[in-house]
Amino acid sequence: MLVLKPISHILRILLPILFGGAILWWMYRGFQWREVSDAVALDMRWEWMLLSMPFGVLAQVFRALRWRQMLEPMGERPRRRSCVRAIFLSYASSLVVPRVGEVLRCGYLTRCEGTRMSRALGTVVTERVVDVLLILLLTLVTVVWQVPVFVRFMGRTGMSIESMVAGFSWAGWLVTALCALLVGIMGLLLLRYFHVFDKSRQVVHDLVDGLLSIRQVRDKGLFWLYSLGIWVSYYLHFYLTFYCFSYTAQLGPMVALVAFVVGTFAVIVPTPNGAGPWHFAVKTVLMLYGVDGNDGAMFVLIVHSLQTMLVAVLGLVGLLGSPNHKP
Numbered sequence: 001m002l003v004l005k006p007i008s009h010i011l012r013i014l015l016p017i018l019f020g021g022a023i024l025w026w027m028y029r030g031f032q033w034r035e036v037s038d039a040v041a042l043d044m045r046w047e048w049m050l051l052s053m054p055f056g057v058l059a060q061v062f063r064a065l066r067w068r069q070m071l072e073p074m075g076e077r078p079r080r081r082s083c084v085r086a087i088f089l090s091y092a093s094s095l096v097v098p099r100v101g102e103v104l105r106c107g108y109l110t111r112c113e114g115t116r117m118s119r120a121l122g123t124v125v126t127e128r129v130v131d132v133l134l135i136l137l138l139t140l141v142t143v144v145w146q147v148p149v150f151v152r153f154m155g156r157t158g159m160s161i162e163s164m165v166a167g168f169s170w171a172g173w174l175v176t177a178l179c180a181l182l183v184g185i186m187g188l189l190l191l192r193y194f195h196v197f198d199k200s201r202q203v204v205h206d207l208v209d210g211l212l213s214i215r216q217v218r219d220k221g222l223f224w225l226y227s228l229g230i231w232v233s234y235y236l237h238f239y240l241t242f243y244c245f246s247y248t249a250q251l252g253p254m255v256a257l258v259a260f261v262v263g264t265f266a267v268i269v270p271t272p273n274g275a276g277p278w279h280f281a282v283k284t285v286l287m288l289y290g291v292d293g294n295d296g297a298m299f300v301l302i303v304h305s306l307q308t309m310l311v312a313v314l315g316l317v318g319l320l321g322s323p324n325h326k327p
Contacts, residue, residue, distance in 0.1 A: 028297065039298055045244045049306060052240035056310050059233035060087045063127075066226035070123040071115065073216030078113035085318035086112075092315020095308065098271060112323055126214055130227055135264055138231065142261050146254065235260050241303045247295045248286065259285040279304060 064083040071078060086108040090101030106120035217223045239256040242248040259282045266281035267274035279300040286296040 028301070031294075031297065035294075036298065036301065039245075040302060043245065044302070048240050048243040052237050053310055055233040055237040055240070056307060057314065059230050059237060060084070060091060060314065062226045062229040062233060063087050066223060066230070067123060067127065069217055069219070069223055069226065070126060070214065071120065072218065074116075074119050074123075076109075076113075076115045076119060078109050078115055081321070082109060082112050085321050088314040088318030089322075091311045092318070095311060095315075108322075130214070131230075134227060134231055135261070138257075139261050139265075142254075142257050146258055234264075237307070238263070238303075241299075244303075245295070245299055247291055248299055251286075251289055251291075255285075255289050258289075275304065275308075 061084055064087040065080065067087070068078060068080060068083040086105035089108060090105035092101075093104050094101035102124050103121070106115075106117055106124060109115040109120055110117045214220075214223070235257065238260050239253060242251055242256050262285050263274070263278050263282045266277040271277060279297075282300045283293070283296040286299065287293055291299070
């Protein structure tokens with residue numbers, strides 16, 4: 001049993017990386033990589049990419065401020081800069097080991113600010129509940145809004161649901177099925193993970209405090225403003241990149257919203273920063289709206305790579321700014 005434990009830990013790290021890598025290999029097999037350097041150097045409008053980057057930073061800052069607000073009703077008052085650094089580090093660490101950032105940021109506040117670990121974890125659970133509710137609401141609005149667009153699109157092109165399904169390759173169906181399976185496994189692992197806390201009454205009590213902390217938030221309007229700001233910033237971080245390329249610049253904000261929502265669900269699959277599933281999902285949406293497959297693959301590769309680099313840079317900023325000892 002002692003031997004199996006480290007093996008299971010290694011598999012939890014390696015399997016998501018291998019899965020994401022397999023999807024990327026399948027998507028980009030036979031891809032002309034020289035075209036990427038040409039697109040970045042000659043065709044890409046960098047001013048739009050640079051304009052999108054501050055919104056990626058802002059989304060993480062809003063998340064840190066909201067988290068701090070949720071900790072206050074439990075008597076925990078970490079400094080703003082510590083919360084921001086913790087969020088920066090959590091996102092960056094998840095590039096290496098998916099989902100580890102949620103625990104890491106709580107441990108960071110425990111070390112630097114003396115925040116109780118289990119209380120911080122409780123607020124993280126609350127955050128996820130709020131985010132899920134918001135993304136489900138956004139999904140509902142998007143689907144209702146886009147139904148007429150789909151109907152008009154199919155009417156003008158003579159396409160039907162049957163022809164679209166028939167055009168989906170067996171490999172595409174396989175990737176979709178594997179993504180769904182991995183989401184289910186991730187959900188079971190999370191349930192098992194939080195079940196461990198049942199062993200301690202105090203820890204369970206602290207988790208409940210964290211879950212209920214939203215009731216005691218001093219300024220609920222500000223809390224929901226931060227929550228809205230997080231997702232608006234994420235959306236703008238993604239949407240503005242459409243203007244970087246000629247083949248996506250004319251698609252409009254609603255197409256970007258559809259791709260954003262689908263990509264958000266794809267990121268649930270535990271690969272580093274959603275690599276693989278996110279590429280596949282967003283490229284598929286772009287193709288639905290008439291973007292050429294190679295252009296779609298180029299778009300997701302460049303956008304995801306640059307946004308991932310931003311996450312890594314912010315993680316480095318958080319690491320370099322971290323104190324070496326508890327204040």
